[in-house]
Amino acid sequence: MNRMGIKFAASSLVLATTMVACSPAIEAGRAGLVTARTAKADQDAGRIFADATEAGKTGDYAKALDLAEKAVALAPRDVGYRMLLADLYMKNGRFQSAATTFGDVLSLDPANVRAGLQAALAEVAIGRGDVALARLDSLAATAPAGDIGLAYALAGQPNRAISILEPAARAAGATPRIRQNLALAYAFAGDWQKARAVAAQDVSPADLSGRLQQWAALASPSAPADQIAGLLGVRPVADSGQPVRLALAPVQADNTAFAAAEPVEAPAPKAEPAPAAPSVQLAQADVAAWESAATPAVATDVPAPSVIADTPPPVLPESAPAVAAPEPSFAPAVRALVNPEPAKVRLASIAPIAPPQRLAPRVASSGGEGRFVVQIGAYSSPAGVERAWASAYRRYGLSGHQPRSTTVSIPGKGKFHRLSVAGFESHADASKICASVRAHGGACFVRATAGDAPVRWASRYDGRRA
DSSP, X not given: OOHHHHHHHSOHHHHHHHHGGGOXXXXXXXXXXXXXXXXXXXXXXXXXXXXXXXXXXXXXXXXXXXHHHHHHHHSTTOHHHHHHHHHHHHHTTOHHHHHHHHHHHHHHOTTOHHHHHHHHHHHHHTTOHHHHHHHHHHHTTTSOHHHHHHHHXXXXXXXXXXXXXXXXXXXXXXXXXXXXXXXXXXXXXXXXXHHHHHXXXXXXXXXXHHHHHHHHHHHSOSSHHHHHHHHHTOOOOOOOOSOGGGOOOOOOOHHHHHHHTGGGGSHHHHTOSTTHHHHHHHHHHHHHHHHHHHHHHHHTTTTGGGGSTTOOOTTHHHHHHHHHSSGGGSOHHHHHHHOSOHHHHHHHHTOOOHHHHHTGGGGGGGGSOOSEEEEEEEESSHHHHHHHHHHHHHHTTOTTSOEEEEXXXXXXXXXXXXXXXXXXXXXXXXXXXXXXXXXXTOOOEEEEOSSOEEOGGGGGGTTOOO
C-alpha cells in the first residue's frame, strides 16, 4: 500500500504516532515526577530515552523500541517514557503491548487525551471494539473533532464519525486532514460518491483513483489489526504482550508510615520534670502553629486537581503520600524536640509571595479580540466550561489569558459550549499557546474566531496562582 497516501489520509491522531519520538509533550510528562530513583539511574534513563528518540526519528523503530523498554525499566512511573514506548509498540505492529502500555499511561495521567485515542486504536486492532467505543465515548467532548471522528470510523461507527466530521469540515479554518478523514468515513460507510467529492478537494485528479482504491482495501480488512496496520503503514506481528518486567506496579505508601512510628518511645520521660513542663508546652503550641501555617502551602498543590477529578496531574499519586504520611506518626513532644526554634519556622512559612502572584496577568494582551483562538474543550453545559477553566488556567499556565466561550450545535449530538483562549492575530501566535497546552498533556487546536465571547465568571480567576 502506498505509504504517502496513507500518511495523507490519516489525521493528527495517527500522524502523532509517527512523530511522538521528537514531540516536546514527552518532556512534559516527566516535569513533576517524584521518585526515589538514584541520580545515576535517572540520568541513564534520560540518556537512553534521548537515544530512542533519535532512533525513532530515523525510522529505526526496532532499535528505538529496545531502547525505550530499557528507559521504562529504569523509570517505570515516568509518563513520557511509557508514552514513547506505547507509540513504538504501535509502530512495530505489537498492538497488544501497545494497548497495555497506553493503559499504563492513562493510569499515571488520566487526562492524557492523545493516549486515550491511541489506546482506542490499539484496542480496535486486537478485536476489543466494544472497549474502544466506550473509551471514545468518554473522550467525545474533549478530543479534537478530526481525531475522534477518524477513531469512530476505525472502530466501526462511520455514521457517527460523519456526524462529527461534517460540521468540523464546514467550519472556518477546517484543514485538509479533517476533510480527508471525512472522505474516509464516507468510504467506510459505503458512500463512495461523497467520498470522491470530498477527497477531490485536496487530492489531485491523477492521485484520486489510487487514493480511493487504498480506502477500499482499508474498508474491507481481513482482520481488525489489518485496518489499523494499513493506516499506520506497519505490519502486525505476533505479540505476547508487554514484558512482565515493565508492568506498572502500584505505589507502595505503607513503608514510610511504619518507619515513622519508631520515635514514639522517647517523649514520655522528657515531659515529666516540673521545670521543663512549661517549656515543652510552649514548644508544642508553637509547633502546632507552624503546622497550621505550613499545611495550606502543601494543600494547595494536592487538593486543587480534585476539583476536576478527571484531570489529575501524574505527579499527585506519588507526591501526596510523601508529604502526608510522616506528619501524623510523630508525637507532639518529639516534634518540639525536632523543631527547637519554631518561631523562625513560623516566620518563614508566613512569607507567601503574594505580590508577584498578583502580577500574573502580565500576558493579558491575549485577552483582546483577534482572528484566531485556541480551543481547549467543548462541554455540555456552561458550568462545565467554568470547571474546565478552573483546571486549565492552572495546569496549562493560562492565568494571563482571558477565557472565551461560544455555543455550537452538532447534528445527532446536541448543543456544546466551547472553551477557548482568544486574542491572536496570527495562526502562528495561537499555535505557540496550543503547543504549550499539549506539552502539559492537554488537547487543543487552533481555529478562526467564530462568535467566541467573554464570560462573566472570568474575573473570579484573575490574579490567582497558576
